[in-house]
Amino acid sequence: MDNLTPENPVFVTYAIAAALMVLKLMGQGWMTVYRMMKSDTGLVNPEDLRQTPLNPNPRADQLDLNDYVDRSRRMHRNDLENIPGFWMAGLLFVLVGPPLWLAQVLMYGFVGARLLHALAYLGKQNHEVRATFYTIGSLIVIYMALHALVGLVG
Template identity: 35%
Template sequence: MVDLTQLMENEAFMAFASYTTIVLSKMMFMSIATSFYRLTRKVFANPEDCSYGGKGENAKKYLRTDDKVERVRRAHLNDLENIVPYFGIGLLYSLSDPDLSTAILHFRLFLGARIYHTVAYLLPLPQPNRVLAFLVGYGVTLSMAFRLLKSRLYL
């Protein structure tokens, strides 16, 4: 059974919890940003949502795609594809008694990479900005996985 007092005293886990809360909040913000763009640009993906843009046959013209909406959606999807593995591997890594300064470096780099990736996606910044941000975040997750397997290999 997990002792919560012990868990709360684990500095690596508490750092992981803090940085992950920020990253997950950023990812949640992307849902709000998508909704904002859909409503302000009157661009909807489902017929039943078109009533926000107008009534009757006129509403159907809002059933379309838009570059800005799609850009926010793709940034959000990219978050989902990268933050979920980070969350699982980072959780296990933080519980494996890693060096605290190394763990915090991993968490900070991942957070910075995801924020920069979103900024690069939404502005948009020219490549290779977005790809470098992706690679940094992906590399951090791989590094944690490698360190976790190296220190706790039970295969």
């Protein structure tokens, strides 16, 4: 477990990238809440139409699909599908002691790919653009997992 200390620059690289992804994941949830409040729409459950201090005038159309809100919700769901794999593969990758340069390229590359994916989603880019950034991030996670597996088993 000597690899999981602040004295290990590979672990520090992982910790920085992992923390940035925590902020991205949690921030995306707050962006969805902000968009729901700004548009007064995008609710998903019938019980959300109850009158409350935050929804003093509930309306049935608040449950209608609103792309402004749902786009953020889809981005959040995409983060939930991708970032946890990075956390796990990245930690296993740290355990096998890769070279610092490789860890930095891969881990900061993943962060960059996720941020570019988010910008492409916000900018309403087509699927091919978003898929390019998804693919980069996905291949990084797959590589780290395979590298860790070979290092731990081999």
